Amino acid sequence: MSFLEIDHVSKHFPLREGTTDLAQMTETFCVFQDISLSVEKGEFVTLVGHSGCGKSTLLNILAGFETASEGGMVLDGREVVEPGLDRMVVFQSFALMPWLSAFDNVRIAVKAAYPEWDKSQTDAHTQKYLAMMNLQQAANKKPTFLSGGMRQRVGLARAFAVQPKVLLLDEPFAQIDALTRGVIQDELMRTWEATGTTVFMVTHDVDEAILLSDRIALMSAGPEASLAECVEIDIPRPRRRETIIDLPRYIQLRNEILRFLMHASQVEQD
């Protein structure tokens, strides 16, 4: 069994919320069906698909925020049933506490993960992860006074600082401008290589997925979406944004994935 096993997971939503009619309550809407995926330890796997195919729902089930209608997930030999410190989420909306400084936003997580540490140990660990994300200057600022890019750096520092078994990235760069996005992707890659964390990312940005991932799982369009195929990204590391886009293999992979996504949306329209 792999490090992380997503085993025949399906998700149904009730079609009408809050109804008392029994017939309507049993009417459900299937978001995705029978998804199975294995992730090895230290691997960077990305799920790419159209919006509405349920990729964020799958990530939420993995995080423990939602439950699977069928099937289950096993992380390092333990079934996923509720949120926990072994799976840290980096949110698209950053989800930083606006009343805490950047430092305290990371520190609250470190304290939760390592309650036995004393103050100096906690502070040093927090400082180390802020430095990894180049946040020393922003440490004492509140999130309100930080740009989107800086906020997501804090989000990443918070997630890495807990040293989770798997890091869950939910379209982490969707709200960040393109130039900043590239810089943070580099920082993410460096930190991932330094820490050896397993990463599961969800995105609809194909370039981002190829640059960062070891493997890309492609989801067909919903409803009743399923996992169509897995693409191995065999471009050697370390990868650089500036040079990778000229590689023939990169163009080939990119076209392959885009063709799949276009085909998936055509099927949906038919």
Place this chain on the structure above:
Amino acid sequence: MNARALFVRDAATAVLTQQAQGKGEGKAPSQDPLLRQSIRKKIYTRGQPWLLSATLLLFFLVAWHLATVRPAFDPTGRTEDELLTMEFNGDIIRTESGIYIHNPDKIQGIPGPLALVKKSVEELSDPFHRKGTNDHGVGYLVFYTVTRFAVGFISASVLAVCIGILIGMSRPLYQALNPFIQLLKPISPLAWMPLLLYSVQDPTWTAILVVFMASLWPTIANTAFGVSSIRKEYIQVARLLQLSWFRRLIMVILPAAAPTIIAGLRISFGSALVAVVPAEMLLGELGLGYLTWIEWNNLDISGVMFAILVVGSVGIVLDSGFNRLARLVTYTE
């Protein structure tokens, strides 16, 4: 009144000229429009609101004085008998030189600003005296009112925040109790007074409970709303970090709901401050409401005005203290 504004305009021009001459080396002031504009802007925007307040106040005081000032007593056309009756009634007095003037101790109509100033100086020169059971200095009266207000407001706020959190954290409880809160919220706190007085049989506690009732409902309603509408991600982060129920409350829910809770406390604060004065009036409890009422009973209208001013001043001081506290716990998103 305009003399002052004119003076400032002159000063502005003087500064402009000086600056332009010093910096521009012989350049005419008009050749540096940006500098002129920025200096003019600085002087006007800094001076204006303050000046406007002072001018308005001055205008009001002068108008008030002119409206209330009485012309000197004119005895022509009155018989000796009429004058004697008026003197007997205390409306006029005869001076040593033998002419009649208005009696300065008998005020007719609305007293002017000078009478108010005289009364204020009189009261404030001895704020901490105690002559008998009811004649206490204004300092003591403020102290009684503020204490009564603080006890009622703080105890109600603590209780209301606790209840609000409990209601806000449970959706069914919120839906079940919300109609009651909405029903109780608009009731004037004074409407509770007869019932409270009958129940506790003690005016001191009744006054405190009126403040308590005034402070309770807005805070409960706002706390419950704030807690129930916290952004989902904050709760998700708290769940990821596996914070215990208590830590989740202290570290995530309370700070996240703080701005909404403060908004509720502010409404409570206002309505409690408004309720405490009439409660004291009606209950005869020593305090600012009592001061207002006793001066009315003495027919000392300048005393009533003085009491109103004291109530306003106490309100301003308490409110600014509250704002300072509120700023500590609120955040911007």
